[in-house]
Amino acid sequence: xxxxxQVATLQDVALAAGVSKATASRVLSGAGRVSxxxxxxxxxxxxxxxxxxxxxxxxxxxxxxxxxxxxxxxxGNPFFAELIEAVEDALVDVDQHLFLADSxxxxxxxxxxxxxxxxxxxxxxxxxxxxxxxxxxAIRAAHAVVPVVQVDRSVDAPLGDFVGTDNAAGxxxxxxxxxxxGCRDITLVSGDASTSVGLTRHQAFDAxxxxxxxxxxxxxxxxxxxxxFGREAVRRIIGAGRxxxxxxxxxxDVIALGAMRELRELGVAVPGDILVTGFDxxxxxxxxxxxxxxxxxxxxxxxxxxxxxxxxxxxxGRGAPRHLQVSPKLIVRSSSQRP
Amino acid sequence: xxxxxQVATLQDVALAAGVSKATASRVLSGAGRVSxxxxxxxxxxxxxxxxxxxxxxxxxxxxxxxxxxxxxxxxGNPFFAELIEAVEDALVDVDQHLFLADSxxxxxxxxxxxxxxxxxxxxxxxxxxxxxxxxxxAIRAAHAVVPVVQVDRSVDAPLGDFVGTDNAAGxxxxxxxxxxxGCRDITLVSGDASTSVGLTRHQAFDAxxxxxxxxxxxxxxxxxxxxxFGREAVRRIIGAGRxxxxxxxxxxDVIALGAMRELRELGVAVPGDILVTGFDxxxxxxxxxxxxxxxxxxxxxxxxxxxxxxxxxxxxGRGAPRHLQVSPKLIVRSSSQRP
DNA sequence: GTGAAAGCGCTAACAA
DNA sequence: TTGTTAGCGCTTTCAC
Numbered sequence: 254x255x256x257x258x259q260v261a262t263l264q265d266v267a268l269a270a271g272v273s274k275a276t277a278s279r280v281l282s283g284a285g286r287v288s289x290x291x292x293x294x295x296x297x298x299x300x301x302x303x304x305x306x307x308x309x310x311x312x313x314x315x316x317x318x319x320x321x322x323x324x325x326x327x328x329g330n331p332f333f334a335e336l337i338e339a340v341e342d343a344l345v346d347v348d349q350h351l352f353l354a355d356s357x358x359x360x361x362x363x364x365x366x367x368x369x370x371x372x373x374x375x376x377x378x379x380x381x382x383x384x385x386x387x388x389x390x391a392i393r394a395a396h397a398v399v400p401v402v403q404v405d406r407s408v409d410a411p412l413g414d415f416v417g418t419d420n421a422a423g424x425x426x427x428x429x430x431x432x433x434x435g436c437r438d439i440t441l442v443s444g445d446a447s448t449s450v451g452l453t454r455h456q457a458f459d460a461x462x463x464x465x466x467x468x469x470x471x472x473x474x475x476x477x478x479x480x481x482f483g484r485e486a487v488r489r490i491i492g493a494g495r496x497x498x499x500x501x502x503x504x505x506d507v508i509a510l511g512a513m514r515e516l517r518e519l520g521v522a523v524p525g526d527i528l529v530t531g532f533d534x535x536x537x538x539x540x541x542x543x544x545x546x547x548x549x550x551x552x553x554x555x556x557x558x559x560x561x562x563x564x565x566x567x568x569x570g571r572g573a574p575r576h577l578q579v580s581p582k583l584i585v586r587s588s589s590q591r592p
Numbered sequence: 593x594x595x596x597x598q599v600a601t602l603q604d605v606a607l608a609a610g611v612s613k614a615t616a617s618r619v620l621s622g623a624g625r626v627s628x629x630x631x632x633x634x635x636x637x638x639x640x641x642x643x644x645x646x647x648x649x650x651x652x653x654x655x656x657x658x659x660x661x662x663x664x665x666x667x668g669n670p671f672f673a674e675l676i677e678a679v680e681d682a683l684v685d686v687d688q689h690l691f692l693a694d695s696x697x698x699x700x701x702x703x704x705x706x707x708x709x710x711x712x713x714x715x716x717x718x719x720x721x722x723x724x725x726x727x728x729x730a731i732r733a734a735h736a737v738v739p740v741v742q743v744d745r746s747v748d749a750p751l752g753d754f755v756g757t758d759n760a761a762g763x764x765x766x767x768x769x770x771x772x773x774g775c776r777d778i779t780l781v782s783g784d785a786s787t788s789v790g791l792t793r794h795q796a797f798d799a800x801x802x803x804x805x806x807x808x809x810x811x812x813x814x815x816x817x818x819x820x821f822g823r824e825a826v827r828r829i830i831g832a833g834r835x836x837x838x839x840x841x842x843x844x845d846v847i848a849l850g851a852m853r854e855l856r857e858l859g860v861a862v863p864g865d866i867l868v869t870g871f872d873x874x875x876x877x878x879x880x881x882x883x884x885x886x887x888x889x890x891x892x893x894x895x896x897x898x899x900x901x902x903x904x905x906x907x908x909g910r911g912a913p914r915h916l917q918v919s920p921k922l923i924v925r926s927s928s929q930r931p
Numbered sequence: 932g933t934g935a936a937a938g939c940g941c942t943a944a945c946a947a
Numbered sequence: 948t949t950g951t952t953a954g955c956g957c958t959t960t961c962a963c
Contacts, residue, residue: 256939256958257655257713263941273950278942285943286948308711310940312648313955316596328680329875334673341667341694350708353692355680369689372647374596480879514879536668540819540853542881595942595955602957612934617958624959627932649956652939 261302269298281306312374321563322352322370323379324363330478330507331535333381336405339556340379347560349376358477360384364391371398377563382408385449400566402559406449414562416555416577420450423548423581424457427502427530428465430546430583434591436499436528437468442486442512443504445475454504454532471498478504483511491519497527500589506531506538506547513541513588528589532581539586546589548581555579600641608637620645651713660902661691661709662718663702669817669846670874672720675744678895679718686899688715697816699723703730710737716902720744724788739905741898745788753901755894755916759789762887762920763796766841766869767804769885769922773930775838775867776807781825781851782843784814793843793871810837817843822850830858836866839928845870845877845886852880852927867928871920878925885928887920894918 267277272291279285280295281304298304312318321344325333341351352375356363363383368391370378377400382388389408395401401413431439441458444451455473462470472493474486483503491497503509509531513523523529523543531538534549558577566572606616611630618624619634620643637643651657660683664672680690691714695702702722707730709717716739721727728747734740740752770778780797783790794812801809811832813825822842830836842848848870852862862868862882870877873888897916905911 256653259940262939274941275943275951276949279949282942288948291948305707305711307652307940309648309651309713310955311942313646313652313940313957314595314942315955327677329674329677331670331673331876334670335668338666338668338694341692342696350712351692353680353690355677357681368644372644373689374648480875510876510879514881517881536819537670537849537876540849542853542856598956601955613957614935614959615933618933621958625932630932646956649939650958652941652956653958654939 259307261299261304262307263304265302266295266298266304269302270294317376318374319349320352320373320375321349321377321379321560322354322367322373322375324354324356324366324370325381326356326358326363326383328353328355331537332478332505332507332533335535336381336552336556339552340559342553343556343560347564349560356383358383360387360391363388367391367395371395375399376567377402379404379559379563381405382448384447385409385452386447400563402562402566404555404559408449411574414566414575414577416558416562416579417450418548418550418555418581419578420453421457421460423532423583424454424502425461426548426581426583427532427546428458428461428468430585430589431500431502431528431530432465432468434500434528434589438471438496438498439468439500439502440471440490440498441473441475441502441504442483442490442508443473443475443502444478444508448478451475451478451504458502471495478507480507480511480514483508483513484515487512487515487519491521497521500528500530503529503531506533506535506545509545509547509588510537510541513543513545523588524590525592528591530589534581534584538584541588543588544586546586547584549584550581551579598646600638600643601646602643604641605634605637605643608641609633656715657713658688659691659712659714660688660716660718660899661693661706661712661714663693663695663705663709664720665695665697665702665722667692667694670876671817671844671846671872674874675720675891675895678891679898681892682895682899686903688899695722697722699726699730702727706730706734710734714738715906716741718743718898718902721747721787723786724748724791725786739902741901741905743894743898747788750913753905753914753916755897755901755918756789757887757889757894757920758917759792759920760796760799762871762922763793763841764800765887765920765922766871766885767797767800767807769924769928770839770841770867770869771804771807773839773867773928777810777835777837778807778839778841779810779829779837780812780814780841780843781822781829781847782812782814782841783817783847787817790814790817790843797841810834817846819846819850819853822847822852823854826851826854826858830860836860839867839869842868842870845872845874845884848884848886848927849876849880852882852884862927863929864931867930869928873920873923877923880927882927883925885925886923888923889920890918 354366476482531547693705815821870886
């Protein structure tokens with residue numbers, strides 16, 4: 254396999270501008286002192302020849318690739334899709350490109366994807382870990398080589414930086430609201446302890462329930478952050494034949510949407526017979542019927558912080574891991590208001 | 593900026609295996625004749641040293657990068673998010689990695705993203721064009737350099753391969769169904785003529801309406817494929833004060849979901865007062881209330897075909913552009929059934 | 932079957 | 948300020 258010939262190389266530009274490759278390089282990459290004349294002629298020549306630097310030659314020589322890697326559990330999950338969009342937006346502002354991979358909720362796939370990001374010498378890595386324990390080795394390996402920022406979820410070990418939502422505060426906002434609505438019997442439907450958010454939201458829920466004297470919670474339903482699990486949880490709760498709780502606090506909008514669907518199919522009215530809340534604030538929470546009360550995560554802010562952490566790391570190197578939390582905002586809609 | 597030192601280079605492996613770089617390369621990249629002994633020792637040494645080939649050095653020398661580029665109008669749009677997921681899945685099977693970019697529904701952003709894909713020497717490019725006319729130049733430029741396949745939408749000029757849904761057949765399925773439900777007054781709410789799908793679905797709609805003798809359609813509402821436009825269209829239709837149509841045929845599920853939301857807020861019952869249909873078959877169409885009748889696009893199939901087209905091109909080079917259409921499947925749900 | 936050597940396009944010493 | 952030179956790590960002739 255022959256190398257693909259390049260339209261115009263730095264050599265061509267240098268020749269056309271009547272300078273050396275080195276000078277041309279200095280002009281184009283903006284480093285080092287160069288004369289006005291050189292700048293003008295090189296710029297002109299580069300433009301005329303339609304010169305595009307060879308990314309690989311550059312990467313082979315330098316330490317940067319202008320590329321940020323991102324690994325998420327599942328692209329099709331609307332929450333992650335919206336997060337990806339926010340990151341892509343934020344990346345444009347710092348002139349970085351996005352290398353994206355999907356770990357399919359599998360720790361081993363995730364490890365492979367992270368390894369391939371490292372092979373591609375990404376300048377930084379944004380990862381939403383699949384599992385708060387078993388994702389650690391791959392992330393640790395990455396962390397040894399490149400700045401890593403975990404977003405939304407994190408692994409247990411203190412590895413690199415993190416930016417996510419203040420889950421405990423969020424859950425408290427939800428509980429306050431529900432109690433205010435007169436609920437005393439509230440059940441949690443959320444992700445299980447395999448992810449940090451599942452764990453934290455569960456703990457926060459228990460703590461918040463304990464804080465309110467008269468409130469009690471049924472058996473929490475813990476599983477995946479999927480529509481299907483939301484449905485399944487409802488079937489389990491209703492199948493158990495016990496009295497219906499007054500409210501369902503769901504660990505994500507996706508779960509809540511699935512739960513509401515199943516409730517409707519089983520003839521249970523929301524918010525008539527039971528209140529439901531979500532978490533994340535995805536676009537669809539607003540157009541669901543009934544519109545879903547949720548906690549909006551400021552994704553653009555999260556994305557901006559993630560990029561900022563990455564670039565700071567790149568500039569300043571090591572240092573204690575930083576843990577940033579943004580505050581979710583309670584959006585009260587029909588699903589949680591007594592008719 | 594110093595080059596980042598590599599953990600183990602081919603040189604190291606060769607040394608450890610007691611062969612030359614050339615032989616080591618031949619073993620590892622599987623090209624050329626090599627002795628059993630060489631294979632064993634090189635493999636062993638590579639494994640022991642944790643050798644990972646340098647992607648950039650390889651790309652600099654060879655013609656392939658194991659990377660496929662994908663440019664979509666908006667990642668956050670659930671239809672595209674699901675498409676991206678399907679493509680990512682399909683790519684794994686052919687050992688390719690994904691370079692993803694968002695064109696933000698802007699032709700100029702799209703051109704920039706495509707150019708940067710070319711800079712990165714992607715082996716192939718998958719693009720969902722923003723505009724069926726103005727996206728052509730950038731796609732043509734790409735097509736001159738690398739296999740390009742347009743997915744879902746296409747530009748007017750015959751550039752590279754295409755794989756998408758048979759929109760006309762889809763619209764016909766919808767119309768047949770609606771007429772069967774007794775509808776005679778049907779309005780289209782869809783994307784405008786700036787995209788090929790907007791155009792095709794509109795034309796197909798007009799043609800199908802003409803085919804049925806007694807059916808007439810109100811003024812079609814054309815705009816973006818967004819939730820917001822779905823709402824806006826409904827406001828316009830109702831604000832016009834004319835008699836409500838019997839059904840709304842929406843050009844995408846996202847539009848339909850927005851439209852249903854607005855109808856509800858305005859006190860119009862679906863399917864009691866008006867029927868609504870979507871297009872695409874995104875996950876949320878199923879859990880909407882009422883569940884949305886839609887046309888399911890077989891995304892995994894589309895993705896597989898796209899990859900197949902790309903790899904065939906890569907192997908066989910030029911040739912007449914191929915235009916593949918997959919058949920959407922009508923999924924009838926509550927939103928289009930007279931109570 | 933194997934090795935030596937050239938070179939992909941670029942950046943960064945080091946001289947001048 | 949500029950040019951010369953030396954590689955970054957790899958694949959691929961071309962001899963042997």
